[in-house]
């Protein structure tokens with residue numbers, strides 16, 4: 223633990239704020255903040271670079287240069303001790319001659335845990351751990367959940383009307399929250415690796431699920447639809463934009479061309495080195511930039527360049543009418559082919575079992591997942607106990623007749639969740655709850 227100095231919490235709070243700058247943009251590494259402080263002044267500061275490398279410590283040390291000697295380094299996560307794709311950060315701290323290292327969170331990665339600290343102490347550096355640990359853990363939630371639970375950190379977001387509804391039957395998207403709350407949701411999407419909806423929402427709302435905030439467009443999450451029987455319309459906005467921002471359709475193994483027996487569990491997919499969760503980033507042909515948050519294995523392998531989409535019988539645009547569920551094997555096969563030709567990845571993994579799907583997503587480097595509904599999907603995730611955080615927006619709008627009841631109200635938050643705060647956005651109120659482990 224070491225002796226905590228009076229200024230430690232203040233500098234660690236600043237390091238955590240810095241770490242948050244790149245949350246969701248360093249896949250699959252954690253976004254770590256590092257400050258080098260000498261005689262009470264910050265002489266070096268850095269956050270893990272976009273894409274995950276270089277780590278924060280060498281950048282902050284390079285900025286401090288000679289001033290790092292005998293200085294104190296504040297790091298939100300234990301410095302790495304092994305040779306991964308980058309040299310160990312603990313070695314860099316030793317080489318620059320820092321006198322003290324203050325750490326918020328110890329790394330759960332078994333190859334790092336305690337070893338970075340031991341390396342520093344062996345070199346005669348004073349080490350203090352656990353400073354603002356709760357806040358540090360919050361800032362690293364995706365990484366820590368993926369490392370310790372082998373699944374992404376799951377946030378469930380729901381917008382509920384004054385009469386307890388989340389939408390209205392058969393009318394598509396209904397505006398429940400106002401522009402301020404919607405801007406906040408855009409910011410949440412931007413710091414999340416993947417976003418998930420049920421096919422009911424994909425068909426009725428025809429959502430884009432991207433980040434449209436100017437300047438943050440490249441931070442759109444990978445979009446995932448739970449779609450047991452491949453009913454996602456080819457003319458939906460999701461499919462039409464699949465080459466710009468990846469779309470994964472999770473279909474039931476029963477409709478897999480390989481059959482239920484052979485439907486490939488996605489957890490068998492290759493490609494993850496556990497070094498701070500690093501996987502090599504391989505831009506997709508459609509990636510807007512190498513900074514976009516596309517996990518390497520989400521390179522959907524459909525080949526480069528757009529391909530013609532053959533409209534299927536009964537296919538219509540967007541809303542409910544397009545979502546005819548194919549039932550014949552030949553129709554399902556042709557739907558599969560057409561979706562893939564449009565740039566969509568079809569993943570055969572029982573969509574009703576998030577406990578199987580989530581580890582598969584973690585294997586692909588997805589550390590944080592935003593579940594945006596609808597009612598059935600939210601209920602399933604809550605029932606399987608796979609929600610880490612609930613963001614419940616309550617709006618003054620009244621839906622009335624034909625409303626779809628919310629699976630969750632502020633009055634029936636499941637046990638085990640602690641209320642973390644209330645925030646006001648225009649006329650709407652956001653309550654945040656987090657699972658207490």
Ligand SMILES: NC(=O)c1ccc[n+]([C@@H]2O[C@H](COP(=O)([O-])OP(=O)(O)OC[C@H]3O[C@@H](n4cnc5c(N)ncnc54)[C@H](OP(=O)(O)O)[C@@H]3O)[C@@H](O)[C@H]2O)c1
Pocket residue numbers: 379380381382387388389390391392394395396398419420421422423424426427448449450573574575576594595596597598599600602626
């Ligand atoms: N206010 C909000 O925050 C918000 C957010 C999103 C959506 N919505 C509204 O919610 C409505 C749609 O809700 P919904 O409940 O009908 O649709 P949904 O939850 O989006 O999708 C449910 C459909 O997905 C299938 N499904 C596949 N895997 C599933 C799984 N693991 N868990 C649950 N369902 C799964 C179900 O098939 P089976 O029926 O065959 O089981 C069902 O048809 C729309 O009106 C939309 O506007 C509101």
